[in-house]
Amino acid sequence: MNGGAVNEERLSGVLLHVTSLPSYGGIGDFGPAAYAFVDFLAAAKQRLWQVLPLSPTGYGSSPYSALSAFAGNPLLISLERLVADGWLTAEHVAGLPGHDGPANFEAATKQKLPLIEEAATNFLDRAPDAARARFQHFSKANISWLADYAMFIVLRRRFGYVSWHEWPAEYAHRKDDAMTQTLNAHGRELAIEQVIQFFFHEQWSALRSYCVERKVRILGDVAIFVSYDSADVWTHPEIFELDAERRPLRVSGVPPDYFSKTGQRWGNPLYKWRLLEQRGFDWWVARVRRALALYDMIRLDHFRGFEAYWSIPAEEETAINGVWVKAPGHELFKRLREVFGELPFVAEDLGLITPEVDELREHFRMPGMRVLQFGFSDRGSHLHLPQNFVPNMVVYTGTHDNNTTLGWWREDTGERERRHLQTYLQPIRHDDDVVWAMIRAAARSVANLCIIPMQDVLHLGSEARMNTPAAGNGNWTWRYGLHALHPDFATQLADLMEMTDRDGYVLPEPEPIEIVSSAAEHGPSI
Template sequence: MGFCKRQAGVLLHITSLPSAYGVGTLGKAAFDFVDWLYSANLHLWQVLPLVPTNYGDSPYQSVSSTALNYYLIDLDILREKGLLQKKEYQNIPFAKKDNRVDYHLLFINKVPVLRKAFLRFDATDQAFLDFVVSKKYHDFAVFMTLKAMHDYQAWECWQKPYRNYSLKTEEEVVSLHREDYLFWLWTQFEFLNQWNALHQYAKTKQIEIMGDMPLYVAYDSVEVWKHPELFVLSADHRKKLVAGCPPDAFTEDGQLWGNPIYDWDYMKKDRYAWWQDRLSRAFELFDILRIDHFRGFDRFYAIPAEDTTARNGRWLDGPKFDFFKDKTELKIVAEDLGFIDAGVRELMRQTTYPGMKILQFALDGSKENEHLPSNYGTNFVVYTGTHDNLPLYQFIFDLSPSALKIFLEQLKEECRLAGVRPRLYSYRMITQTVVELAFASKADYCIIPMQDLLAQDGTSRMNFPSTVSVNNWSYRVLKRQLSRRLADRIRRYVEKYRRD
């Protein structure tokens, strides 16, 4: 059953690492974070999708499902390679605040610096030539060259000759716009070099990196542009049905995500070859992979594209276990949150993938709550919260007096059952107690968002679902917050609850 060992780790995206240049990167701060994890005796580092971001800055709405985010390329490493001088980037305003990513400033200022480095790069380097010939990121480079030609507009707004993919368009880009095409390829080449160095270093510290894969792709993506046959689209490649979630107790209109849905019947004809490639690439990058919205493989909610709410959607069948029958040995974590029915539970049983439990959802007074540590076994990943939730401290602070009373009473009982001594004399101590309860739980994996380890408030929230805001995806941790004191406290949890 499952692949997990009894271990613990942290959820912190690369963008959230400390940096003097506006965004966390694959440079020294990432290596320092690995060292910090090691000092805390943690063995797991979970990141969000590493794909390039687009409008809205979400790593779950990318121009490519397999490309890599060039914002994460470290400039100091480029300087060490002789491709940049410090004076060429050290005074550029990449951000306004040390604790926030400013994607607008990154878009304006970082790409020109990367282009400058590329112009100094030896494009006749044999490793790069082999990379180009492999065509692994060819589609992304063609798409981004065309996107840059059209002021980064969505492909549906491009000039008519380019709007629909053709081999002629592809050949034109490669020949007439070769420098731009090679630049975008180089961003992927350089990212991989930096990532592989970081990943290998993490392995020397016995730390596994867990990646994250969105189920759906964005409409403004190279996949939809080049392979419209994979999606449910009209004859002119417009969306017919889009993804989302039905109305529930929290959202009377449901959630309208807007992603095109897959044509699973078409995909089945070649045994899901596009997905096979996508998963293979992911496992070249990561040791473990979380798949977002896993329930969509059983049944998915499809909404007419012209609708403005999700009220009129309907449930349609996904590929079910047919998709996974040759993938049960993969180290996949299934995000099985939200509306979970018998079909999803059966798919979880068939795959044996570990699911997720969220302590923020647990302490509501119900003894049958499936997120209560006393109600589940070992083949799970327990979190205090996810990137879509309020930080735990703020969640507790915002509870009404009656809800807080229920929360604390149930917390005390769960602590008694798990052998945790509750400390409930302040919101910070309550937060730490819930974190310790996660470590004490029977779940094989325990992963805590950095915001909850630090007991940070709502201003540190990573994402507020279904909104576009400069506050989303912009959270950053400061170097001083990754303290020895915090590492020592976590190490005590790891040792006490045998997660080493």
Template sequence: MTFQRQSGVFLHQTSLPGPHGIGDLGAGARAFVDFLDRADQSLWQFCPLGPTSSVHGNSPYQSSSAFAGNPLLVDLRALVDRGYLSEAEVEPPEDVSPHRVAYDRVTEFKTARLRTAYAAFEENADDADRQSFAEFCDREAGWLDDYALFTALKAEFDGAGWMDWPDDIRTREPDALERYRDELADDVRYHKFVQWCFDSQWRALAEYAAERDIGLVGDLPIYVGLDSADVWAYPEVFRLDDDHQPAEVAGVPPNPGDDGQRWGNPVYDWETLREDGYGWWVDRFERLFDLVDVARIDHFKGFDEFWSIPAEADDPAAGQWRDGPGAHFFETVEAELGELPFLVEDLGFLDEGIVALRDRFGFPGMRVPQYADWCEEGHMYQPMHYPEQSVGYTSTHDTDTVVGYYRDLSDRQRDCLHYNLGTDGEEINWDLIEAVWNSNAAVAMTTVQDLLGLDSDTRFNVPGTATGNWQWRVTEAALDEEVAERLRRVTDRTIR
């Protein structure tokens, strides 16, 4: 796909302004869209939207569903407007911060109010809302029925992973499925109600953005969490053993200077998937592009070849490379869905196979100046050398902020950066924004942290750490006219 010359800003929804301790799909989201509009931006990028869990550090990349939305993002004020909550019930809790998400407190607060809203819906909903809910349940039944039952079962078994449930429901014996659907019918319906709230609010937000010509850039993790509705409901999609436990898990091999990583996600049974035309993936893409306009594929390398580690092995070095589905996968999906508006994460694994696969379908790869050797002439991550078919980022959700990165550079690299960019580094965040915006990359992206010139204590995630991530938030006051106007001027000057 060919992208026009444009630009945008990354900010995950949890980082939005809002009264209830976490960003949501309400007024704070619209305020950010308005900020993008004032800044003359055309893209809003964010992390995956699925439900998160404290068990996995609240990472959006370890979700319990590849299809569902995160209940914590539901705007409670909208439920007041619908008559399902009172003003008193959405009074903001005193013990939450406008600057960081306290997930445990937010989960407790919002879950209680979503339960109250559900009870009010069951008792008082008008015909239009009941019809809308019924239509949503029917339209999304392919994933919603299993997700809602899975989530109800998690509560029934005190949060235990499905791998530890009683054998009959763990292996989805029909009698057990029917029995639990009856016993947990109200809880199942509640989880469907929450997803209806998310879906309807998301569509309203997407329409608000579209009216201002702002496209939504989602994120597609190649793998799903082991303890997810996806693996429980579709075991044939993954390489599991006869007892429905992972036979192999994903990771990356050791490289010079590190020991590799064992992620623990089950890997796909690509041979089985190929036999049915990658049906589960087609469904996943259909849901994704029903919600967003463009998507970034995380760990694109895995579609070319993937590192597969025996489940019983703790050492990533015990794994081996296996062939991914390659071009056949994208050809099949493209024939089913049409042109695929993907950006791809190709950082760190640029071998011939991934480059050929990426370029065959015209997917722009990523370029991040924080990976540049500023003293090497023509280095691929220096903005002046970005190809047109690429996406340039000042930083990403996984990197340090520009200010933090610059502070930690060696004296030599800092001097070379100054020389290459013609700067003294006093406003290094705007220097790199200008450099990326001025590059040949079709798409230029920055983060709110870089727009505001913030340091490392505001970075969103530190890969390889389990706590303290995904918490940073911006206030509405910080998204001021001066910042928007400055970004607008850079954007206009660089013809984006």
């Protein structure tokens, strides 16, 4: 890290998406709860905070189903900070949903988002010169995506939030006259959307600065694919596999695996990789540049898709009848390294991983991932156990797609897995024992990076699961309680970090040893 590869230090961190914070307004955001969480991380000697994509969400409120790969989610903007900055009053935000309970995206969209839009209006009407100058600087620095994203959001609202391909053809196909008409008729709305992105930028930048002060770095998530109903596909249809009507020809997913017998049909349009390569991967360069402006390190979701991706005919209802298609991963990462230098990437290399995928990851010195929950079935699963780890690796007890460790132990393990875990770790006399045993195993391992989901830190069961892959609803809503950050959890983690050398402590340079060569001092030679 520090500008080099991500595997140079032995550190630990916590996986918690921002929406899971107990913030005011019904959904986790960049407000006081986020700062309290960073304080908890520092007290627990956790040096990394892993978040899921911060993009504006579309279908199902999934951070992996985003309306833009570049924009920030407006719902993550803190109302308290808007009040503190003078863009809203306390009376504006009184009566909104409180801090407790699951994230309520629908209520936040209906009640919180209009207040954020009102704050943006107030900014446009009366922002002082210094704030306007910062806004102009932000707009200029993000000119490659900001105006198109604002146009997409305004038109999406105008046409009843249907997917862009259902808009009138002149708007779906971005005809010049239609775009000019929108600029002339909706200039105020477009400006509001850009100011909202500026609010996101200012608040996230302030939170990141707070993290830096407490020696916490952000590990962010970049999904390999983008949603069909997104500003990205609407703005750049030429780089995706679309037909003449701009409908997907083939879509993304994964074959049958641990999570689903029919695979997962994600439905994202696939890239025209050959065209992107001819263009110097310009869109990917822009995307990574944006990600590096948001995060210190980047986890590449579905890394195996950069070597070969599962291509499913768009008319198929499941992922069963897809085929593997080679991707120009070496050429892409070579280009990114030319632009950005050493790549601070973590490769999510779970699933069906071939020697070619391993070679691609190792060639660019990216740490891969191991998940302890996967390690206790047959011998083939033992690559997820510590005896098979190497330092250039990130170990998780579980990920956002897994059950919590306590939920997994209680509900998802069979007799053989339980017996293997008892043998490998220690006698598990009580359910809660398994959580700390797994955390301890991850921290003790040789993997340089160790990530623990917040649900495991709090010893929570399956009621706290973040996501069940292939489930149609009920995902992404977990939030921890307002008073959940008990100091005992921080003390327990801090002690473990010290004993496993993950607390960020650097040994002092040894004092130089003076070499004395005088024969008189050493006595006669023998």
